[in-house]
Amino acid sequence: MITRPMIAAVLAATAAVASAAAGPLQVTSSILVESRTAAADGTTRIALVKPSKVTPGDKVIFVLSYRNTGAQPLANVVLDNPLPRQIAYRSANPGSPAPDVSVDGKTFGSLATLRVRSLDGSTRAAGPNDVTSVRWRLASPLAAGSQGQFAFQAVLK
């Protein structure tokens, strides 16, 4: 099967050099962990803090904040986050839209639509541990000055 080349990537290669730093879209990546503290009323408060102590098996939350700092609306905004290889995807963070995920970095969709080929040639349904990349796309143009954020939960392998 023949697919069309990614025009976006080709164009980016020429345009990004000049505009990457000063472009109208600013994307800020941050990593947070949950800090649980017992409150006076007996409940447990969960706060998101800097990842000072992270050990294997710990939950880590990746947050992508975006903002249109330019004067014109931005169309077709896509945020793509390849996962660091030490990180296993779990789910969208509560309050964040669910991302499309990919197990090969090329094909994105919901996890249920993805399959993984085993070493013996058979395929199986993909699980969260197979995810290598997550992606969000904004359905409507991002107006000048507006912003938002996406977040997903993962664990440190």
Added chain:
Amino acid sequence: MHVKGVIRTLMAGTAAVVSIGIAAETASAQAPGPAGTAAGTTVTNTAQASYSVNGVQQSVASNAVSFVVDRKVNLTVTTNQPANTEVAIGQAAAVTTFRVTNNTNGTQDFVLTASQLPIQNLFAGDNFDVANVRVFVDSNTNGIYDPGVDTGTYIDELAADQSAVVFIVGDVPNVQSASLAGITLIAQVAAGGSATVQGTPLAPSVALNDDAVVDVVFADNDSDGLGLDIANNGQGRASLAYEITTRDVALTVAKTQIVISDPVSGLVAPKAIPGAVVQYCLTVSNGTLLTPANNVNLTDIVPANTTYQPGSIVIGVPGVQPICTVAGFIANDDGTPIAGTTFTGGYDSTARRVTATIPTLLGGTAVAASFRVTIN
């Protein structure tokens, strides 16, 4: 561009197509073991964004954000032998075997100590301690303590998810009352990184340190459930026991003889003349109270110039001389079991040997066996 079996969702902005993405599953050599990503690894995340302005596609990368993986200290200590070590009174260098597994996401040293603190409910009847206790690491990984070869006293540079065999060696005292000695191996996770140098025991990081620092987090469990070990202390322990199964007993054998009859005088004041019948009496005594002797074999060779009297072996409770046994059991010369008793006897005509077997001779008791011969 050909993409096998993949229907790709195309440019940004097209309607999403339900796609079947098939990724090849690879046995990644970089995948961490059960202990997880190695401590000190820097995990860095960068997102990519693409968008269009006035129909012109552009892209931008986010900042790179990173953190350092901290040290999750965990270990497992288990016994590495199927049952307690069976020892004899006075045995030197008796060995118990353990296994220490490093579940930490990094290479660690392990400090090893042995404890003989009696453990309630674990070893009932713990009534002695072994002496000269030493702890050694199995240096040649053969699982067997080799004196002079396995000399390391701490585990040096054990990689994540690897394990080492550890021996506790001790001397059993020469005390008859000894029965059982529980012994516990305590392993403490220590700093790795310096080969042939015992690292200092790790302590958990208390303060919230900088992201760039490898903090120490204790994640070990309570390995004994008895209160001696607690969770998250960087220690693990396992217990075994030295069990006395072999003891020396003070066995003594006394032999007497008496002429029963002679062809001239009959039973009255018989003399040891040809044709006279002589009875030999062997009495075995176990002088060690409380300790039975097992499989006691009494053997005697029929003297030259005499003939064994078939069916004359009698085994039973010793009598008062000149009576050898009281209510003894008459043994079968062929060694077959005797009705009503576990004693057996036998006569080997080739070797001219009389045998009496006492399966269990209780401490402080005695058993006698007699047989008769005729003087040629």
